[in-house]
Amino acid sequence: MNNWINRYVAAVVGRLPENERAEVTRELKSSIYDMLSENPTEAEVKHVLQEMGSPAELAEEYRQNPRYLISPRIYDDYIRMLKVLVPIFALIIGAIGAFRGGIEAFQTNGIKMTEVFELIIGDGISSGVSGAMEALVLITIGYVIAERTGMIGDKKKEEWKLEDLPQPQEGKLIPLSDPIGELIAAFFFCGWLALIGLGLAPFVAFTNDQSVEGVALFSDSFAMKVVPIMVVLILLTVISSLKKITQRRWTSQVCFWVIVDNLVSALLWIFLFMQRNIFSTEFIRMMQEQEWSSGDVLHYISTGNTTYIQLIICGIIVVVTLIEIGSAIYKTAKNTSVQATVA
Structure with a gap:
């Protein structure tokens, strides 16, 4: 009985501003219980709730600013x-x-x-x-x-x-800043690399006498791999981010797509970083014309000895991916336990 009432009340107050929900919850529950007998049956509860009408329309009646x-x-x-x-x-x-x-x-x-x-x-x-x-x-x-x-x-x-009522939702909401930030990073970073691979923005800038010189960054063979991979990475980020935006909590669907996004993205990044001949000959030649310290990453790029750097980067990708997946599973399990308690 209480489950139907809680679901109905949650469907109503979930459409109201945060500062109005507590008062409306108390008032609405009081109204519902006043309409019920002392020991109501489930059929009676469902009849009363059905008579009260759509939660969307009832929420608008409670809203202080229609x-x-x-x-x-x-x-x-x-x-x-x-x-x-x-x-x-x-x-x-x-x-x-x-x-x-x-x-x-x-x-x-x-x-x-x-x-x-x-x-x-x-x-x-x-x-x-x-x-x-x-x-x-x-x-x-x-x-x-x-x-x-x-x-x-x-x-x-x-x-x-009445059967369409969602279960009452508890627990922390996923901040909108998280998925929106992920989308921004994906579109700007992956999109920029895709444009470089397509030759639409094929330059790396170097300041020389207050001017900007440009050389091709990627080799032709590497550029052909970058474009489709960047498109896949953007699509995965869009899907997982939209799941977070629409559901706002760590559900099984959100967790699934976050895991898929992280696993596939990690494999694709590792595939890219382990490629040979990543940079164009013009870029390497420009690196060789500069003076770099022995510990500088650009020094290793200029000499072509990047194996250790590639392995370190891939190791970092694996660690970060495992942390992200573990965090997603933990948050989903925690939210599921909260929902089970509420239901």
């Missing part, structure tokens, strides 16, 4: 869609803007390194903000039109059933 541009029936779906698509649009458009700014900078003769970074960061931020605003406007207009034309809304109300 919203009417998007109706209560679809407002939660609308917000959920914004949380997923707006950051993605911002990241993609921001990454494109940063790449465009980087290419423009490296094609400009006599530009300083500080100006290069300013152009990349400036274009990335401005494009990201623009992409977020465009996504917000387009999604809002789409939902308004869809609801006004009857494409969504009414059918959802008819299809609501």
Whole structure:
């Protein structure tokens, strides 16, 4: 009996701001128990909850600041869609803007390194903000039109059933900053390497008399491997990050995709780092023209003796991957135990 009531109350207050949930929980439970007999049966509880109506509409009645541009029936779906698509649009458009700014900078003769970074960061931020605003406007207009034309809304109300109530969720939420940060890192770092492999940004910058010189970074054979691998890494990060954004807790699905992301990514990075002839002959020649200390990584690149460095990097990748997988399993197990206690 209490499980049905807890699930219904959780479905209602989960749609409210944090500062309103405690009071609404007490008030709603009091109202439900007032409508029940002293020893209610499960059938009676289900009948009372069904009569109270959709949790989405009831939540809107409790809300202190009602919203009417998007109706209560679809407002939660609308917000959920914004949380997923707006950051993605911002990241993609921001990454494109940063790449465009980087290419423009490296094609400009006599530009300083500080100006290069300013152009990349400036274009990335401005494009990201623009992409977020465009996504917000387009999604809002789409939902308004869809609801006004009857494409969504009414059918959802008819299809609501008590059995569709989710189990009450407890435990810590996954901070949105975690998956969003992972997406930013993947798009900028892996995307930049993919562009280098495609030859769209094939330069490494060196300051020489306040100017920027450029040489190809990767050898042709290595570049052919980088592009598809970077695409796979980005896709895996997008999937695992979206799971975190949509579910917000360490569920079995989130854990599965995090493990897959880490395992596959580790194998692909190790595969790349163990390749021979990673760098182009022009890059190695430029390294050989410079003076490096014996302990400098660039010294080993210039001499071609990078075996030990590659093994150390691969070892670090393995250790980090095991830590990430262990952390994901621990957090999922902890969340599962909390949910079992609540249920």
